[in-house]
Amino acid sequence: MGGRLQGGGPSGIQAIVTTELLRVDPLAGLATSLAPEVNPSDEAREPGCFEVHARDPGGHARAGRLWTAHGPVETPCFMPVGTYGAVKGVLPQELVDVGSQIILGNAYHLGHRPGVDRMKAFGGLHRFMDWQGPILTDSGGYQVFSLRQLQKIDEQGVDYRTHFDGSRNRMTPRSVLEVQAALGSDICMILDHCPPGDADTAAMREAVDRSTAWAKQAASLRREVLHPGQLCFGIVQGGTNIDLRLEHLEQLEGLDFDGLALGGLSVGEPVPAMHATFDAVVHKMPEDRPRYVMGIGTPLDLLAAVTAGVDVFDCVIPTRHARNGQFFTFGGRINIRHSRYRDEQDPVDALCGCLCCQRYSRAYLRHIHEHKDPLYVRLATIHNLYFFHQWVAAMRQGLRAGRFSEVLAAARACEIAAPRAR
Numbered sequence: 001m002g003g004r005l006q007g008g009g010p011s012g013i014q015a016i017v018t019t020e021l022l023r024v025d026p027l028a029g030l031a032t033s034l035a036p037e038v039n040p041s042d043e044a045r046e047p048g049c050f051e052v053h054a055r056d057p058g059g060h061a062r063a064g065r066l067w068t069a070h071g072p073v074e075t076p077c078f079m080p081v082g083t084y085g086a087v088k089g090v091l092p093q094e095l096v097d098v099g100s101q102i103i104l105g106n107a108y109h110l111g112h113r114p115g116v117d118r119m120k121a122f123g124g125l126h127r128f129m130d131w132q133g134p135i136l137t138d139s140g141g142y143q144v145f146s147l148r149q150l151q152k153i154d155e156q157g158v159d160y161r162t163h164f165d166g167s168r169n170r171m172t173p174r175s176v177l178e179v180q181a182a183l184g185s186d187i188c189m190i191l192d193h194c195p196p197g198d199a200d201t202a203a204m205r206e207a208v209d210r211s212t213a214w215a216k217q218a219a220s221l222r223r224e225v226l227h228p229g230q231l232c233f234g235i236v237q238g239g240t241n242i243d244l245r246l247e248h249l250e251q252l253e254g255l256d257f258d259g260l261a262l263g264g265l266s267v268g269e270p271v272p273a274m275h276a277t278f279d280a281v282v283h284k285m286p287e288d289r290p291r292y293v294m295g296i297g298t299p300l301d302l303l304a305a306v307t308a309g310v311d312v313f314d315c316v317i318p319t320r321h322a323r324n325g326q327f328f329t330f331g332g333r334i335n336i337r338h339s340r341y342r343d344e345q346d347p348v349d350a351l352c353g354c355l356c357c358q359r360y361s362r363a364y365l366r367h368i369h370e371h372k373d374p375l376y377v378r379l380a381t382i383h384n385l386y387f388f389h390q391w392v393a394a395m396r397q398g399l400r401a402g403r404f405s406e407v408l409a410a411a412r413a414c415e416i417a418a419p420r421a422r
Contacts (some may be wrong), residue, residue: 001193044074047186047229048258050290056404060283060309063399066259067288068102068134068186069229070126075290076306078392079104079136079314080385084113085129088319089377090385098354098382099389102133102186108140108171111179112162124184136187136314138294139176142194142263153193155213173217177225188226189261190218192235197268204239204303207264208248212239219255231258233292239264240273242280253286256373260285261292266301268314272334274301285309299328299391300414303317306395307408316390322380325369328387332415334362336380341366354386355379391416 006365018077040150045051046066052064066073080087080095087095095103104394105125114128122128125135144151144160151160173191180188191214192369193207214232222232234257238245245262252260262281273417278293282305285291305313318328327334329349334341336348344362356365356379368376391411398407411417 033173044189048231050259050288052287054399054402056307056399058405059307060396061306061399062288062309062311063396063403064290064311066311068231070132070134070186072397073101073312074393076302076396077312077313078302078311078388081314081316083314083321084109085125086322087380087381089374090157092129094378094382095385096133096405097198098386100133100385100417101394102312103131103135105135105183105185106140106143107176107179107183107185107189108135108143110183111140112164112169112315113279116179116182117191119182119184124182124390126184133182134186136312137180137185138182139171139180139189139191140318141171141176141191142295144171145194145269152375153210155210157191157214159383160192173214174221174225177218177221181226184227185230187231187233187259188222189233190215190257191236192263194237194264194267195239197239199239201244202239204237204241204244208237208244211235212248213315215252215255215257219257222256233257233259233261233290235261235294236285237264240269240277245277246284249281249285257289259290259292262296263294265292265293266295266297269303275304275308278304278310282310294377299388299414302388302392303395303408303411303417306392312404318384319381322384325380326384327365328384328416330387330414330416334365338366348383349387352383352386354383356383356386367408371401407417 043243047067047069049067050064054063066075080103082103085104085105107352109144110119110125119125119128126132143157147160147163151158157170159170161168173192174321177188192211195203195207225231234252234255236245236249236252238248265277282291290311291309293310295315296305296313296316297315302313325334325335325337327348328335334348341362346360346362347357347360349357360379365376394407394411395404397406
């Protein structure tokens with residue numbers, strides 16, 4: 001197949017089955033040889049139970065299952081970003097149809113609008129947005145620290161003015177957990193200090209020390225503030241300074257967290273340095289807990305992360321790039337704005353099983369993008385999320401089948417692993 005990963009067909013699967021019937025088949029027989037990863041008859045586990053089912057014998061990659069109050073998550077797993085309680089342009093059922101297992105929301109944004117009281121009145125975010133699967137919420141600390149001119153940090157928290165109305169607010173380790181308790185998040189991220197990617201060593205050290213103090217507060221408060229079944233993850237900082245990362249990891253790994261994340265990456269540092277950080281740090285994170293890298297990435301980033309032993313990741317890239325005219329395919333990225341597609345009758349990817357590629361031509365997609373029709377956003381987002389879930393599912397399948405090295409070689413041969421819009 002010349003390095004091309006072949007697309008699977010559409011399926012009306014349930015969330016508990018995840019994307020098993022949507023898998024790509026980089027090697028003959030791989031997809032059809034595997035049964036669904038989770039069957040409705042499987043015995044449920046307590047939230048927080050993490051099982052490792054397969055490993056790459058030649059490296060650190062692994063496949064497993066994380067149990068949450070709203071069902072299991074098969075890992076490695078990509079999470080679509082629904083910052084405000086919606087993945088822009090698509091319905092919750094469409095997220096299920098393309099293979100989404102878990103989505104991400106943002107406690108900073110949701111805590112302000114629609115607000116904690118309204119979330120409580122609706123019984124939490126799941127009911128509010130009609131999403132039946134697991135939800136992870138970020139604390140919103142990254143957003144607050146990005147408001148450099150509108151915030152003031154101290155050892156107990158951060159004072160800030162909101163970006164939308166300038167109102168004064170305060171964020172603390174307790175307050176971010178309280179917001180996420182109201183949201184009913186399955187996985188709650190703690191408050192940490194995320195410095196900019198160009199921060200010097202002294203600033204990075206200060207951020208790590210502050211994050212450690214806040215993590216200790218959060219670990220001592222979580223059982224009091226969060227509801228039973230809500231999981232809580234700590235966040236390891238340190239930029240691309242490996243020694244600082246490992247020092248911070250050592251400080252956090254003994255605290256009462258259900259999983260650990262690497263934060264403060266993909267914030268402007270060189271991509272090779274980010275990947276080197278994965279390689280040096282991830283496999284030293286606790287073996288019996290899920291490992292999450294926040295805010296990545298491109299298909300190449302996901303390959304590097306899974307190879308290093310990462311279990312979960314999220315990024316706005318597939319959805320944001322969709323809105324901006326970019327389609328991801330195994331043959332590379334397509335910029336639908338190019339005039340060459342004005343009369344093109346082929347779909348974005350003839351081998352793709354998503355709704356967009358099954359029904360619509362490149363010419364039609366270019367046409368509705370040019371006219372800024374909301375249907376374009378819906379179709380493009382459906383395609384890109386389908387692709388990202390297939391990309392990760394191929395690695396997960398390869399691990400479970402004992403053929404990860406073959407899948408990795410096939411994936412690296414794909415043009416999308418070194419993307420360039422065409």
